[in-house]
Amino acid sequence: MSRNVWLLTVILITVLLGVNNTIYYFTTKESLEDNLRHELESVAKQIQISIELSRNGAEVYQEQIGRELRAASIAAQFALNPELEKVTNAQLGELSDKLDLLDITLLQRTPDNIILAKSSDPGQIGLKTKTWDPWYKAFKQLFDERRVTIDWGQKLENFWSGPFEFSSSDTSKVNKWGYYYDGTTDYIIDPYISFDDRQLHYEERTGVSRLITRTLGENSSIVEIAVINPHTFPLGTRTTITEEGKELKHMTQEPIISGSNRFKHDSDKANVKLANEQDDYVWLDTHMDGKHIIKLYIPVSIDEKSASMVDENGDPINRYVLMLVADYKSIQDKLDKQFVGIILIIAIVTLLSLLVLYLAFIAYRKSRDKLVRKAQETYVDEVNGLFQSIRAQRHDFMNHVQTIHSFAQMNKTEELKRYTAELAGEIREMNDIINIGNPAIAALIRSKISQAEAMRIKLKADFTDLNKLELGVKSLDLTRMLGNLIDNAFDEVQSYAEERRCVSARGCQQEGYLEFVVSNICDDTAKLSDKRIFDPGYSTKNDAHNGLGLAIVKSIVDQYKGTVRIVMDKEDWIAFIIRIPH
Template identity: 65%
Template sequence: MRRNVWLLAIIMIALLLGVNNTIYYFTTKEALEDSLQHELDSVAKQIEVSIELSRNGAEKYQEQIGRELRAASIATQFALSPNVEDVSNAQLVELAKKLDMVDITLLKRNSDNIVLYKSSNPKELGYKTNTWKPWYQAFNELFDQKEVSVDWGQKLTNFWTGPFEFSTTDTSSVHKWGYYYDGTTNYILDPYVSYDGRQREYDEVTGVSKLISETVKENNTLEEITVINPAMFPLGEKKTISNNGEVVTHMTQNPIVSGTYMFKHQDDQANVKLSYEKNEKVYEDAVINGKHVMKVFIPVDVHEKAASMLDDKGNPINRYVLSLVADYGNIQKSLDKQFVNIAIIIAIVTVLSLIAVYWAVTAYRKSKDELARRAQETYLDEMNSLFQAIRSQRHDFVNHVQTIQSFASLGRIEELKAYASEMTGEIRQMNDIINIGNPAIAAVVRSKILQAEPLMVDFQTDFSNMSKLELGMKSLDLTRLLGNLIDNAFDEVVKYAEDERMVRLEASQKDGHFEFIVSNTCHNAEELANKPIFQAGYSSKGDTHSGLGLHIVKSLVEQYKGTIRLAINEPNVISFIVKIPS
């Protein structure tokens, strides 16, 4: 039975430790995930600010290029005739070289269209522009009002330019065109420069793509950074067919504005849409390309309309989405490491705890066995004392009879009466003890009577209805309970004069319970009534006493569902009333 209890205890400890370890694991995992999210938020904020600075810088650089295009337009205008018919393509070739332009084109307005009429590039000639939106609108507004109302691009006096973009006349390269018209000519001047010659160098040194590449390279956690155009992301690349049948893609309407997009997931479109529309961060925990990653989608507001990011209708977007992909493997490594460490710690603590519990239980058992042994010895001694007293009385009976006969023969009646009275009292006291229905109680009472004589203690006993005592209490426990109470009373009364050393034991069996009262002289009874006298370690007798006597009594009483209370029914007398269910 004891082995089963130990086995059950070990299993319960193992289960508790397992549950504790599991809770710790998932709590740590949640904390690390939160930490990764905060790290991503922090990195994203830095990247967001850097991207905005870089993007705004690129926009400002484009504006500077726009001013150069306007200056080139004015210089071209001074070098050419105001009548387009008087301008030759050779003149435009020479001016393009001198002004460091890729090419210069002149746009002429017809009754139903605006065409590329003269150009330093023969491929430009003859193209109609009525399908170029919103460029065609800008051309008409320049001709009509000398200013453009299109809400994106760069607008200067008599001048407008859009962003770098592919051309329908040349799909192999990216250009930026400037359009100038002040009313002194019958054509719009259109000098343009190549992205490869101007903007690319700037972007490679300080642009968004360079920034993203360096950030991913320096951060071990980040796998990818992507700047997403949320308006175009669900639609894919914007493509049109040029006049000569070539497919043209548009940089300003690319779904991926900057960075790479290698970690694709089926929920990306929904997450981008949610982040864009709700203007809130969206997190995705997934396995992509065989790697466990965490993706975050962060909306970024564009405070100034950017011509480099347009929706499918050609309008500037007011917000883009920044996507960061972080390697979840670092979290898993930290979790595995912490899990192993905590498992080792728990194993060591468990072994030490089991050893400590084993030692404690062993010591407790030894202490308990020692107490039981002492109680058993006390019980046996008291029983032997009782039987010895009975045997002594029987042995002395002949002597008592002979003494009585001698007093009677000599006619010494008074001495005979006194002797008979003394002998009768001793016999009555012994009979009262014998008539107690529990040998353990009888033995304790007899032992305490003998103990009281040398201490000059007036030990009084009063038993009623004790001949058929039925008590569901172990004899050893009953001996300990009564012995501690009476010893406690003896310890108290020996502090007083001999005529005040009174201890009284009253015992009776009533309906359903056994009651006994131990009373003794006590000059500070009322003071003790307010003290924690039943508390372990409390003693009113000084440091030489352990303070366990009354605590043991109370524990035994409660063990057998009984009650104990302190009463002060007489002056300078304290009583302990115990009731034990029978």
């Protein structure tokens, strides 16, 4: 029979270990996948920071170009006649060469439009700007107010510049224009440069596109990165038709700002929208082109709205979505490698567990009798200890009785009265505490009585009807309120002579409310009339106190829609009265 029990136990333990290890295996698999997801999130965060730094750098570089265009505008203003009719296109061409600009154009205001009147580029002359939103609005503000206030572009004194954008006169080129007007001329000076001459050099070395290329080369598990405009991504590439009938793209409204989106999925638009609106990561686990991939959509908020990214209405945006595509094969390879190790560990742990179990059974059989004897000895010791406690209690009782009997035999009536009064006082004091009714308050008062005895403070406690307490007030909150008020009273009376160290604590349930009153002797009641007495951090005591006690009391009372007030109706006494409705 014993052998059958042993065999059944071993089988049961083996099954339990197998189930436990199986659960552990799949739990660990899920944990590893989560860890790898976190790792991908970490890589994505690093890429996000790098891209944001690069993008900010490009913005700063554009602003520097804008300042150069303003300086070129001022130089051109000194070189040109203030009247448009007295300026020739040839002069503008010569001046643009000297200032190392692509071209210079002069804008003239007409009754119903603002036109490109003269330019070193013949293709610019005669173009109307009324449909160039928001550029036209900026031109009008320059003419009217000599400054631009629209929430887009770079604004300097008497100057405004938009980001790099496709040219209306030559839709294949990307330029950056600056516009200057200080009222001394009858035209706006518009110098501009080519993207290929300035910004392209920056982008090739440190720009976002360069960063994406390097990141893809250094991270084998990441196969694609894209910076997405969440507003125009669902709409596709935005174009308009120029006066010459050419199709004009808008660089600032491109759906893919940088990178590419070769791994397109039907849920991309919905996921980009979700990430942008919820400001949280969105994951997509899918198969495409025979690959198991994970797409991660990361919303990236920017501190200031960027002029180089606008929505479908031309308004600057303050968030874009970074999309990463990871090849799950590299992740799966890591998982498989770790799983092999886990399986070996599980097998070794199982064998060791069975060996330990076998040895434990052998040790158990040898020590069973010893443990039984030990248990009996422990039981006897515990019984002896119990009798010892009873004898000690009886001994104390007999001492009290014998002392009372001795005082009676010796007719020492006064001593007998004092002794029995002291004994009865201890019993009555304990009974009073027990009869408070609320265990939490009873424990607090018992603790404060002990504390008061050590500090030589006379604490009078009187609590009634708390055994019928039916309020929504937590016991923790009751003890916090009373404890802080009693501690404040102890702090106050401790500085007085011992015979004046008096504190009173009362509590009862009245009709419609619960009332607590804590009072104490106080020679300087004026200091407690300050309205800041309940403010956190305010204290009338020394620097060792943090001034939080009364603030805590006030916050708890307010929580229960109650009141706390200070009463000074007795000379040299002050009372804090709390009332909580029920």
